[in-house]
Amino acid sequence: MHDTRGGCFVTERHILFVNLRRIQREGLESLLAARRLGYRVILLGRSIPEFAKPLVHEFRQVDTYDRAASIAAARELHAEYNLVGVANFTEVDVQLVAAIAADLGLPGMSETAALRARNKYVMKDALRHLDGVLPRFAKVSDLAELRVAVEEVGLPAVVKPTGASGSKGIFELRAPEDLDAAMERLSQIARPDFDPVFKQFGAEFIVEEFLEGDELSVEGFVSGGEVHIVTITDKVTSVPFHLELEHKVPSALPADARAEVSATTKDIVGALEFDNCAFHLEAKWGDRGLRFIEIAGRPAGDYIGSHLVPLATGVNYFENVVRVAAGEELRLEHDRQLNAGLRFVLAERAGRFEGAEGLEGIGEDPGFDHVFHEVPAGTEVSLPPENFGQQRVVAVIARHVTREGLEALLGRVTTEASARVSPVDGRSG
Ligand SMILES: Nc1ncnc2c1ncn2[C@@H]1O[C@H](COP(=O)(O)OP(=O)(O)O)[C@@H](O)[C@H]1O
Ligand SMILES: [Mg+2]
Known part of the structure; x- marks a missing residue:
């Protein structure tokens, strides 16, 4: 697409997004990242949320579980916009994004690699040669x-x-x-x-x-076959259903452990043949070193990619998701060394979620950056194993110069904030 401005010829650059992350704030940050880099976003997806409408140049509705229909729509959009790339932010679309990239001749990863990213058995099957890493x-x-x-x-x-x-x-x-x-x-x-x-x-x-040890994730990119590690995240998950409760960036592991985590991550990403994508690898660190849980071919969710990594390191993770999709050079220089973390407030029982309590002090302390309400007050919530998406009702993000300072802030979330849940008729609360 060309248009003239002030007499000179300006070429607009267009990038394809396939769906947005379900958490609206993460979706918003992904769209803003593309805009900051000067791209117009063409969105292919099942639906477009209201907040996204002013930030999307064209929305093409398609059932993205229908691969043939989605590829056909992407071809039409490419013919119209000469897309520079197709970016991936979501887990379910990793294979579709790889297929579209291959079909349109854009940067992406092979369909074999995309299958390995999506299927935990195929993934581990391709890593059997790595000694002592797999369960x-x-x-x-x-x-x-x-x-x-x-x-x-x-x-x-x-x-x-x-x-x-x-x-x-x-x-x-x-x-x-x-x-x-x-x-x-x-x-x-x-x-x-x-x-x-x-x-x-x-x-x-x-x-x-069952793997023992401290849980962590590795956030990085592969571009043109080269693996880049941005940071390592320490995490805490719930017992027994393993909802992710807390994330801290960067990891407090000692330097030699971090070096081993980085080296093994590079082996895994290379063996799976991931390319031209963000990745998010999950593992445990214990007596036997790194033990691998899974890896995703997209950026981390739970505000890690959108908020925690930028707050802690200055690396704009989502901008790099756009860059890697467009074949642009990555910008991964760290410009700060801070500690950023997130703690979820949980509904402790099923019932009607009436709202969160105890957030006043948190709102007044400058160490807390964000309070996100994940579940609207009034929602009838169920807990795992009935529902895996309603227990984490509020997310609080904090940052501090020191790790101890961050832990103190996140500790306050646990001691001060809580979810008020009342019994629902005919059900015990
Ligand atoms: N083999 C394992 N040993 C110990 N914990 C595990 C194992 N597999 C999964 N978990 C726990 O369950 C969580 C979710 O498992 P994961 O494979 O990452 O699934 P998901 O795709 O839902 O994130 C992990 O973060 C970890 O806490
Ligand atoms: Mg996981």
């Missing part, structure tokens, strides 16, 4: 297969869907009698009517040795 694991589809697999994998173990995200359907197996209950629940959860993510790999599960 023992097996693919299972029913209780009989799980029983056989657990004989090899041992207990304690974790069984989970191969293609989900957001801790939907993570079941710890600690004793033989846990197997029945876990598979019973998983057969109800791993269905498209429970969550559309299950349109992709359905009722397919992976059982893994």
Whole structure:
């Protein structure tokens, strides 16, 4: 597209986004990142949220679970706009984005790599050669297969869907009698009517040795085959359903541990053949070094990519997601050394969420950057394993010069803030 301004010829550059992240504030930051870099965003997706309308140049509605229809729409948009790239911010669209990039000749990763990114069994299967990094694991589809697999994998173990995200359907197996209950629940959860993510790999599960250690994630990019590590995040997850509760950037691991985490991350990303994407790798650090949980071919959610990494390092993570998609050089220089973190406030029981309490002091302290309300007051909330998306009602982001200072701020969230939940008729609260 060309237009003339002040007599000179200006070429507008257009980038394709496939859906937006579900958390609106993250979606907003992704659109703003593209705008700051001078791109117009063309959005291909199932729907466009109201807030995004002024920031999107054209929205093309398509069922993005329909691959052929989505690729056909992307071709039409490319013919019209001469797209510079297709950016990926979401988990479910990793394979579609790779397919569109390949089809249009834009920077992306191979479809094999994209499948490895999306399917936890295929991912681990491609990494069997890495010594001492993987848990023992097996693919299972029913209780009989799980029983056989657990004989090899041992207990304690974790069984989970191969293609989900957001801790939907993570079941710890600690004793033989846990197997029945876990598979019973998983057969109800791993269905498209429970969550559309299950349109992709359905009722397919992976059982893994339970890994001990401190949980962390690695945030980085691959561009033209070169792996760049931006930072490492320390995280805390809930017991027993492993919702992510707290994130701190950067990790407090000592330098030699961080070096090993970085080196193993590069081995994993290289072996999976990820390319031209952001990645978010999750692992545990324990007595036996790094033990791998999973890796995603997109930026971290839970405000890690959108807020925590920029606050702690000065690296604008989402701008680099756009750059990597467009084949532009990355800008990964750290301009500060701060500590940024996030703590969720949880609904402690099911019922009607009436609102959050105890946020006043937090709002007044300059160490806290953001308070995000994740669930509207008045919502009837259920807890895992009935619902995996309603327990984390408020997210609070803080930053401090020191790690101790950050921990003190996040500790205040736990002691001062709480969710008021009242019983709903006919149900115990
Ligand atoms: N093998 C394992 N050992 C110990 N904990 C695990 C294991 N697999 C998963 N978990 C826990 O469950 C969480 C979610 O699992 P993950 O595979 O990352 O699924 P999701 O795609 O939903 O994030 C992890 O962050 C971790 O806390
Ligand atoms: Mg995970």
